[in-house]
Amino acid sequence: MRKKIYISCSILAMLAMTFAGCVKNYSDPARATQDDVNTSTKGLTGVAVSLQSRYAAGRGNIYNTITMSGFLANELVLLNQGNTAELQLSLGGTSLDGGNTVIGGLWSNSNKLIFDANLVINNSAAISDKALVSGLVGYATIFKALALGDLAAFWEKVPSGTGENVTFITRAEAYTKIIADIDLALAAISQNPISSAFLGTIPAGIDIPNTLRALKARYALYNANYTLALATANTVDLTKKSGFQHNATVNQNGIYVAVTGTNNLWQPISNTLGLPTGLTPDPADKRLPFYLTENLTIAPRWRMNGFASALTSEWPVYLPGEITLIKAEAYARQANPDPALALIELNKIITKKPAADPYGVGADLPALVGPLTPAQILTEVYKQRSIELFLSGQRLEDSRRLGRPQSERKRNFVNYPFRERDQNPNTPADPAF
Template sequence: MKNLKSKYIGYAFLLTSVTFLAACTKEYLNPNAATSGDVLTSAKGLTGVAVGLQKNYSTTRAGVLYASITLNGLTTNELISINTGNTNEERLVAGGVQVDGTNTVLLSIWATSNKIIYDADNVISNAANLPDKNYAAGLIAHASIFKALALGNLSEYWERVPSSIGQNVSFISRVEGYTKAIAVIDNALSVISANPISTAFFSNIPSGIDIPNTLNALKARYALFAGNYPLALTSANLVDLTKRSTFTYDALNLNPIFEIATSTNNVVQPKNISLGQTGAYVPDANDARIPFYTVVNTTVRINGFGAATFAQIPVYLPGEITLIKAEAYARQATPNLSSALTELNKVVTKTAAADPFGVGANLPALTGTYTQQQLLDLIYKNRCIELYMSGLKLEDMRRFSQPLTDRKRNFFPYPFQERDNNPNTPADPTF
């Protein structure tokens, strides 16, 4: 994030403070501080909350991005735990009943995602009241991206997700969670279509995120996860694959993978240069994505998007969108295997120079006749490689019917913080 945006971040935490104060028996008021009403009725205040959404999602060990990459990686064998003293990570490696509601990695995703949804709702609803509709459109679209990401993360890891934010909320299915994320995105797309985002808005938020392309990319992702293949294909076709959309970092907000794992070599690292894949899914020896994502320095270490302090992390990869198209073609009611193979080969043959992020397999094209299952196996293999450490593999393993023995858990128990305070919390899954 840019340093000049840091002044806004404090606003993001004001709402939480005000909420907790209301529940206390005593109030300690600062007459010089902004009230929640001030924050939520001004463009400046709402911008601060919007910037805070990005900070909460994409930075620090408790951020959803880092916690999701860690949880996903350890559960699906992409990553190993380096330090046995890191109890929560070690229990994720052990899996099964060793992962319970006390796990702080789980709690980071659960609590921070719910906070993001709460804050995003405040931005979305209150920005609509601003007189500058073009600036408001930027606020709504930006907040919608992070609300959708938060809903998507909850839906990936838990069988049921909260239907709303508040006390004693009910729960909906995870597919309904993805559908809800799509509805949030649709609203944002409608808003920016009616009122294009102003340049003034972009000057007040961290650079890096391409809002229109990100909205369509996330819509394609969650439509695929929800099994709506026509919508996934339509949305993927709207994404400009030449553009980058990234979380950016600076001296105040460091790349969390580098800061926590790479620079210290104390938390997680790649399991091996096969990216944790086995059998038919092991990357080809000449696959150029292996040296992109890993580097051997005595042991296998993180490279790619966690290689440097200020390295940008993609919100989505162009290769993901192409693979969504391939899978949608292969899974639609009448499979179009020819188009699926065409899209898959775009990823297989892509060079680093042809990719906005430098991710390229640079392999020969796949030729011949493939059955639907053979193509799906190849799509899964390439998703595991192309999207390494993206936090998406667990969803892929379920969708592609990979053996339960290949992952440490299928779904996760609910944090005790939720269970102790909400009688509607569902029963924990057996695995």
């Protein structure tokens, strides 16, 4: 990608989902100068606050990852073929190219998030209040990790940084970078606990230390570091929530606005959740009515519920159930597999009642009876992740990682955006599938 100069605007301007208006340095007394952003507590805090809006609102990363993974891994059905980018994703295969606007949106938005997060992290060291610094670093690292993780979930290789003719690194290298960044953030927080003053300046809902640990466990699992994934998952407090909170006015739930409220874009494919025969949910699974509503009179029959049921619905950064399923997978995949312990973790998910989950996600089904082989455990892990984490943007990654047949996916990875290829000679070849 060619080097771009991002001149950050005032906090209100930074909350906008596009940054076209923030590129030029107009003479505006309401606009923070680049030096102000780079050196002042107010400026860096403003950039940090803008990260959540860019990631979660409108057609940001949440919408793009759910749409891409949802179509490519068969969670979604298209309602209106006039939505060209979504139509291409629903078809998959050679119908996708680098001009797809959903793909391009995820690419550009993720790189902008990484750029801004680095600005906060790298320049916060000059601030004397170290309890505020640890908050800035921890909060910015969450969004840097999510953005880089999103790139690694959909592309075979990802940019090594920002700048002109940037080189590319493997997905494994990207996950290693994420974990190293999280370790630095957690170390800063351990040395200087985050100040209440900083927490009062950011949107409510994000538990910074717990979220960092949860993301470290996620990306260690993706990177096949099962010992680290298990150890880290055991440090996550499963009684706590951490999510993007919304209201009915200026900070609305983006999936509700684009999908649930319009019923003209996409919806869940069915109560099978797009799973193949043999892995479909038990009709008594109480996660089905959590994630789906049913309309027997007006098509489509199956519609969004759960975390997209209202303008004000909170969208979780991670689910406690994800952490338990990380443990189950790690036990089954470690050097000396322990399917018995893996089954214990699986049954925590299968038998969990909705009231026992901070978000109300619970299957409330009878426990599985063992013994099960590690291979059987991993098949069940895929099933349970597909239900527990429905439309979390992770199914495509799960399908590849857990060795599901390629016929269950419409693509393994997506093409690089044309804009990147046109501007950067280091852009890798597009994937074969």
